[in-house]
Amino acid sequence: MSASTKPHPVKKGCMASIRRMHRDGKLAPIFIFLPPALVLFTIFVIWPILNAANFSMYKWSGYGELTNFVGADNFRRLLRHSIFHQSLWNSWKLILASLFLQIPLAMAMALLIYRKTSVNTAFRLIFFAPYILAEVATGLIWSFIFDGDYGVTAQITRFFGMDQLYILADKRYAFLTIITVIVWKYFGYHMMIFIAALQSVPSDLLEAAEIDGASPWRIIWHVKLPLISHAIKLSAFFAIVGALQVFDIILPLTNGGPSNSTHSLVSYLYYFGLVQLNVGYGSAVGVCLFFLCVITAFGYKRLAIGKGAGL
Amino acid sequence: MRGLLHGAVLALAMFVTANAFAAETVVKILDHEPTTREERDFLLRVAKNFEAANPTIKVEFDFLDDTSFKAKLPTLLQSPERPDAFFTWTGGVFYEQAETGMLRDITDEMDAKTKSRYATIGLDGLSYKGRLYGVPMYATNIPIWYNRELLDKAKVDPASIKTWDDFLAACTKLKNAGITPIVIGGKDKWPIAFFFGPLALRILGMDGINAANRGENGGFDNAEFIKVGREFKRLVDIQPFQPGYMDTGFHKSVGLFGDGIGAFLPIAHYVIDMNAKNSTSGKGIGDKLDFIPFPAVTGGKGDPGDTFGGINGWLITKNAKPETLKFLEFLTNEENQLESGRLNLWLPIVKGTQSGLQDPRVRRVAELLEKAPHHQLYLDQALGAIVGTAVNDVAAELSTGEITPEEAAANVEEARQIR
Numbered sequence: 001m002s003a004s005t006k007p008h009p010v011k012k013g014c015m016a017s018i019r020r021m022h023r024d025g026k027l028a029p030i031f032i033f034l035p036p037a038l039v040l041f042t043i044f045v046i047w048p049i050l051n052a053a054n055f056s057m058y059k060w061s062g063y064g065e066l067t068n069f070v071g072a073d074n075f076r077r078l079l080r081h082s083i084f085h086q087s088l089w090n091s092w093k094l095i096l097a098s099l100f101l102q103i104p105l106a107m108a109m110a111l112l113i114y115r116k117t118s119v120n121t122a123f124r125l126i127f128f129a130p131y132i133l134a135e136v137a138t139g140l141i142w143s144f145i146f147d148g149d150y151g152v153t154a155q156i157t158r159f160f161g162m163d164q165l166y167i168l169a170d171k172r173y174a175f176l177t178i179i180t181v182i183v184w185k186y187f188g189y190h191m192m193i194f195i196a197a198l199q200s201v202p203s204d205l206l207e208a209a210e211i212d213g214a215s216p217w218r219i220i221w222h223v224k225l226p227l228i229s230h231a232i233k234l235s236a237f238f239a240i241v242g243a244l245q246v247f248d249i250i251l252p253l254t255n256g257g258p259s260n261s262t263h264s265l266v267s268y269l270y271y272f273g274l275v276q277l278n279v280g281y282g283s284a285v286g287v288c289l290f291f292l293c294v295i296t297a298f299g300y301k302r303l304a305i306g307k308g309a310g311l
Numbered sequence: 312m313r314g315l316l317h318g319a320v321l322a323l324a325m326f327v328t329a330n331a332f333a334a335e336t337v338v339k340i341l342d343h344e345p346t347t348r349e350e351r352d353f354l355l356r357v358a359k360n361f362e363a364a365n366p367t368i369k370v371e372f373d374f375l376d377d378t379s380f381k382a383k384l385p386t387l388l389q390s391p392e393r394p395d396a397f398f399t400w401t402g403g404v405f406y407e408q409a410e411t412g413m414l415r416d417i418t419d420e421m422d423a424k425t426k427s428r429y430a431t432i433g434l435d436g437l438s439y440k441g442r443l444y445g446v447p448m449y450a451t452n453i454p455i456w457y458n459r460e461l462l463d464k465a466k467v468d469p470a471s472i473k474t475w476d477d478f479l480a481a482c483t484k485l486k487n488a489g490i491t492p493i494v495i496g497g498k499d500k501w502p503i504a505f506f507f508g509p510l511a512l513r514i515l516g517m518d519g520i521n522a523a524n525r526g527e528n529g530g531f532d533n534a535e536f537i538k539v540g541r542e543f544k545r546l547v548d549i550q551p552f553q554p555g556y557m558d559t560g561f562h563k564s565v566g567l568f569g570d571g572i573g574a575f576l577p578i579a580h581y582v583i584d585m586n587a588k589n590s591t592s593g594k595g596i597g598d599k600l601d602f603i604p605f606p607a608v609t610g611g612k613g614d615p616g617d618t619f620g621g622i623n624g625w626l627i628t629k630n631a632k633p634e635t636l637k638f639l640e641f642l643t644n645e646e647n648q649l650e651s652g653r654l655n656l657w658l659p660i661v662k663g664t665q666s667g668l669q670d671p672r673v674r675r676v677a678e679l680l681e682k683a684p685h686h687q688l689y690l691d692q693a694l695g696a697i698v699g700t701a702v703n704d705v706a707a708e709l710s711t712g713e714i715t716p717e718e719a720a721a722n723v724e725e726a727r728q729i730r
Binding site for chain 2: 077169257260
C-alpha cells in the first residue's frame with residue numbers, strides 16, 4: 001500500500017531533468033538534431049541487423065519469398081563446419097598478430113620518429129603511405145610481388161638460381177603472408193596515433209626524468225608509455241575490430257585458398273553466403289560476427305579501459 | 312504581342328521536344344563482363360545498329376564482373392531497378408529464378424518462325440517446366456586443347472588419345488620428358504572442374520548426373536560418383552599441373568599456356584585469341600594449338616560423343632518492356648550470329664550460322680557440339696549454386712590431396728541435401 005502511494009523517484013528525476021533541459025534550452029536541439037541521425041542509424045544499421053537475424057532462420061537463396069523456416073539449423077551447420085572453425089581461428093590469429101606484432105612495431109617506429117624533424121616527417125610519410133592504398137589495390141600489388149611465375153618473387157628466385165617459389169599456393173605460408181601484408185599496411189596508421197600522443201607528452205616531465213638520471217629505456221617504460229596509455233588502448237581497439245573485419249585484402253591475394261585455408265570470418269561469409277547464393281546461411285554467419293563484435297567492444301571497454309578511464 | 316507569340320512558339324517547341332524524349336523507350340540489359348574486348352564491342356555495336364533502325368528505342372548495357380553480377384542479381388531482381396533482361400549461364404540458378412516468378416514467360420510471345428531458327432539445345436537451355444523464359448545466344452564446348460610442339464617433343468600423338476587411360480599415359484610421358492602436362496587456374500577452382508565435370512559425364516552419363524541430383528541411388532554419394540573422384544585422382548597422382556597452380560587464376564593460366572609452359576589446357580575455343588593476348592609475347596602458341604575431344608572412360612555410362620560446356624543467353628524479367636524481346640531477337644538474328652561466329656566470339660546457336668566460323672578448329676568444336684547426343688551444362692551451373700560450388704571445391708581439394716574420392720562424393724551429397 002505504502003509502495004503504491006510513494007512517488008516514483010526515477011520518474012520524478014526524469015521529468016525534472018527534462019524540465020531542466022527545456023529551461024536551459026537543450027531540449028530543442030535534441031528534437032531537431034537527434035531524429036535525422038536516429039532515422040538514418042535505424043535504416044542503415046538497426047534494420048539490416050534485424051533483417052539478417054530474420055533471414056538467418058530461413059533456408060533462402062535470396063530469390064523469392066522467405067518460406068522455408070529452418071529455425072536454428074543454419075547456426076548448427078555453421079558450428080559443425082570445419083571451414084568456419086578455420087576462419088574463426090584465422091580471425092583470432094589476425095587479432096593476435098595485430099596486437100602483438102603490429103602495435104609493438106608501430107610503437108617502436110613512433111618512438112624513433114615522433115620528434116619534429118624533416119627526416120622524421122619523410123619517414124612518417126613513407127610508413128603511413130601503405131595505409132592510404134585501397135585494400136583491393138594492396139592485395140593485387142602483393143599478389144604480383146608473390147607471383148612465382150612473373151612477379152618479383154620469380155625475379156629473385158631466378159636471380160639466385162633457386163627453384164620457383166609459390167608462397168600463396170602453399171597452405172603453410174599463405175596465411176602468414178596475409179598477416180605480413182596486413183601488418184605492413186596498417187602499422188603506419190597506429191604509428192600516427194602514437195606519434196600524436198607522444199608529441200603531447202609534457203616535455204618538463206621528460207626533462208625531470210632525465211635530470212633524475214633515468215635511462216632512455218626507463219623513460220619510455222615509466223614515463224612515455226603510461227602517459228600515452230589512452231592512445232594504446234584506442235589503437236588496440238581499432239586493431240581488434242579491424243582484424244575481425246578483414247576481407248578485401250584476402251580476395252585478391254588468395255581468394256580464401258588454397259583449399260579454403262585462408263578465409264577470415266567476413267570472406268567466409270561472402271563465399272559461403274553470397275557466392276553460393278545461400279543468403280540464410282550467410283546471414284547466420286553475419287549474426288555470429290555481429291555478436292563477436294559486440295562482445296569484443298563491450299568486453300574491451302570493461303576489461304581494458306576500466307572504470308573512469310576514457311579512450 | 313510579338314513577345315507573346317515568341318513565347319508560345321518556344322513553349323510549343325519545348326512541349327514537342329519533351330514528348331519526343333518521353334516517347335523514347337530505354338531497354339536495360341545487365342551482362343557479366345565479357346571474356347574478350349571484342350565481345351563487349353560486338354554487343355555495343357549491335358545495340359547501336361538496333362537503335363539506328365528503331366529510333367524510339369534506346370538500349371543500355373551494364374557490365375559487372377562475374378562475382379558482383381551473381382551477388383547483386385538476387386537483390387536487383389526484387390527491386391524496381393531491375394533490368395529488362397540479363398545474361399544467364401542457364402541451369403540450376405535459372406530454374407531458381409524462374410521458380411520465384413521474377414521472369415517473363417515468353418513462350419507465346421515469340422512466334423514459331425523465330426523459335427525455329429534456334430538449335431533445340433538452345434531453346435531447352437532457356438526453358439523451365441516446358442515454358443520459355445529467354446533467348447539463347449551461344450553455346451560453349453570444353454575440349455582439351457594442346458600445344459603440338461610440346462607433344463611432339465615428348466613423342467605423344469594426340470590422335471592416339473581416345474580413352475582416359477591414353478590421356479593419363481600421355482601425361483606420364485610428358486612428365487617424364489620434363490614437360491608440364493597440364494596448365495590449370497586452380498585459384499579460381501572451377502577450371503579444375505573442367506576435368507572433374509567431363510569425367511562425371513563420361514562415367515555417370517547425363518542421365519546419371521540428373522538422377523544423382525534428384526537424390527536417387529544415394530544421390531552423389533554413390534559408387535559411380537566415387538569412381539569419378541578416383542579417376543581424377545589417377546590424374547592428380549601424376550602431378551600433372553604446373554608448379555604453384557593453386558595460386559594461378561584462370562586468366563594467368565591461359566597466359567602460361569600461351570607462353571608454352573604446359574601441354575594441355577581444358578577450355579573453350581576462345582583460347583585461340585586468349586592464349587595470344589595473355590601471353591608474354593602477345594603472340595601465344597599460334598598454329599601449334601589444337602584440341603582433342605574429352606577422352607572416353609572405359610566402362611562409363613556416358614556416350615563418348617557427349618559434350619560438356621555452357622548454353623548461354625538472355626533471360627527477360629517479369630515486367631520488361633515489350634521492346635526487350637524485339638532487341639534480343641535482333642541481337643540473335645542470322646546476320647548477327649554469323650558476324651559473331653566470324654569474329655570467333657562464340658559458337659552461334661542459330662541453325663546454319665556455323666558457316667560464319669572462320670577458324671577450322673572452331674568449326675570442328677562446333678561440329679562436335681552439333682553431333683553430340685547430349686550437351687551437359689557446366690556442373691556449377693547445372694546443379695545450382697550450392698552443389699555447383701561444392702563440386703568445384705572437391706575438385707580443387709582432390710587435386711591437392713586434401714580429401715579422398717569417398718569424402719569428395721560425401722561432400723557433394725551433403726551440399727545436395729542442404730540445398
